[in-house]
Amino acid sequence: MTRVLVPLAQGCEELEAVTIIDLLRRAEIEVVTAGLTEGPVKASRGTVLVPDTTLDAVKDEDFAMVVLPGGLPGARYLEEDGRIRAILERHQRQGSYTAAICAAPKVLASAGLLDGRRATSYPGALLAADFPKVELVDAPVIVDGSVVTSQGPGTAMDFTLQLIELLAGRERRDQVERALVRPA
Template identity: 30%
Template sequence: MAKVYEFLADGFEEIEGLAPVDILRRGGVDIKTVSITGSELVETSHGVTIKADLKFEDISNFDDADMMLLPGGMPGATNLNNHKLLKKALLEQNAKGKRIGAICAAPMVLGGLGLLKNKKATCSPGFQKYMIDAHYTAELFQIDGNIITGEGPAATLPYAYKILSFFVGEKATEDLQEKMQYAHLMNK
């Protein structure tokens, strides 16, 4: 079974953090939320407190990660960007050629690490200036190599379903879209 870690910081955007967790778990992917706050409790950008599955410091390494995810939101993305050990883990993940995803403002973390250099990427409008040497596409989501980026809240569902398809294939993803009534949106 695929293993995904999603890193949560105070100020993350709720839909960008929780919808991928919901969709991946429904699809059978082992996804764990990881708080970088020093506590299991993380406060979202709109004041909702959630309990993460794990604390960053309780994990010795992320060698088993098939993918790492960063939700956006402010100041969540800035808080992710300020976490040195997370950035080290992202660099190690990328060096192994393993998947990384970031949405909304969070691609700025990848941009600052040089992971988007000469890659197509998207983000919340206005944050492209932080995607150093990337080719900004303004798409809902953009895949280039091992990295997928998403534009923002409205992109969350297509972004999350695309991530699910990496692990379970297109047919199983389409089946889940149908069960979650997402297919209705695609037919309008």
């Protein structure tokens, strides 16, 4: 089964985190949620999330994709965590997908993983002056090679459906989307 790592930091955006976890699991993709620290994660709006494990327990494992939820201060904690950077760099070298939404594309940019790529983020999270090697695009979801970025809570469903398509194919994406009763 395809495995995806979703690191959860204190102050993450819960709508993004839950949408990513829920839809990937609906697509029968194994999702491993890993807290940066032990114990529950209090998201940006006060929702408490209970990770499956800790980042230390899975940091050396391989995944088909690593997906970073945004939100503040969660994305900042991801950016400051050397384990996250090492995981992202290793997975990119291996050709695995990396994905980030909202403020989290800055984590990828700070690690140099968006250099020479097209990307999007929450407005103002990525600035051209700070990341001149990144082509910033105002679009809900951008796929550039093995990197996927998205803008924020309102694009979380489109973002995750795109991740499903990349990991499990268009047919699986369509099955999940139909069951959600999304308007055309």
